Amino acid sequence: MENNKPLVIGHRGAMGHETENTIASIEKAMELDVDMIEIDVFKIKSGEIVVFHDDSVERLTDGKGEIESYTLAELKALTVEGGHKIPTLQEVLDVMGGKTQLNIELKGRNTATDVNRMIEADVKAGKWKLNDIIISSFEWDELRDIRKLNSDVRIAILIEEDPLDALEVGKELNAEAINPSFKKLTAENNLKIKEAGFKIYPWTVNEPQDILHMKRFGVDGIITNYPERVN
Ligand code: G3P
Numbered sequence: 001m002e003n004n005k006p007l008v009i010g011h012r013g014a015m016g017h018e019t020e021n022t023i024a025s026i027e028k029a030m031e032l033d034v035d036m037i038e039i040d041v042f043k044i045k046s047g048e049i050v051v052f053h054d055d056s057v058e059r060l061t062d063g064k065g066e067i068e069s070y071t072l073a074e075l076k077a078l079t080v081e082g083g084h085k086i087p088t089l090q091e092v093l094d095v096m097g098g099k100t101q102l103n104i105e106l107k108g109r110n111t112a113t114d115v116n117r118m119i120e121a122d123v124k125a126g127k128w129k130l131n132d133i134i135i136s137s138f139e140w141d142e143l144r145d146i147r148k149l150n151s152d153v154r155i156a157i158l159i160e161e162d163p164l165d166a167l168e169v170g171k172e173l174n175a176e177a178i179n180p181s182f183k184k185l186t187a188e189n190n191l192k193i194k195e196a197g198f199k200i201y202p203w204t205v206n207e208p209q210d211i212l213h214m215k216r217f218g219v220d221g222i223i224t225n226y227p228e229r230v231n
């Protein structure tokens with residue numbers, strides 16, 4: 001039997017439809033009426049936070065090298081697959097305007113201070129509610145850094161292997177959720193995570209039979225490249 005409807009979380013925007021982590025992908029996810037959008041962020045050489053998935057710009061752009069070694073002017077000169085530009089986090093915050101929840105995945109190093117400053121500024125300006133933003137990372141020290149700066153921000157613990165290994169840090173950081181690979185979620189660990197009081201937002205669930213499987217587990221949200229398949 002299916003439990004309550006999980007949140008539909010667009011992965012890197014709606015990357016099944018538009019180039020990942022671009023404004024077009026964010027807009028597509030909003031058009032598909034997602035509940036939340038997941039994006040990845042890095043801090044670059046000139047100090048800005050930009051929205052991009054890989055350490056290196058090579059897979060998705062006409063440039064070469066590590067994204068963290070670029071200035072914003074240099075990055076903006078690159079073309080992303082499909083004719084797009086790499087957006088800054090501020091551009092994404094502005095485009096979304098607090099209308100849809102946002103999951104910011106801290107991918108790079110030293111992102112916590114700037115990401116926290118930006119979200120606090122937008123909350124203060126009335127553009128966003130803090131409750132509509134959740135911060136996740138596989139780099140748990142980045143999450144520790146942001147928790148030190150902000151006792152209220154929602155946190156999700158990303159984990160690639162056994163999801164139960166995230167419970168301890170989840171408690172330490174007063175996290176809302178454990179975000180496991182859907183392939184590692186079992187009937188047994190799903191129950192244990194719930195009993196420990198955490199929500200579960202598995203990634204990246206694209207095939208209809210896997211989406212149904214996660215719904216049967218009663219997960220709280222589904223991170224997917226194809227938001228229309230979850231509804
Ligand atoms: O946040 C879930 C998912 O995005 C984690 O993996 O590699 O797609 O960033 P990845």
Ligand code: CA
Nearest residue numbers: 038039040105
């Ligand atoms: Ca991600």
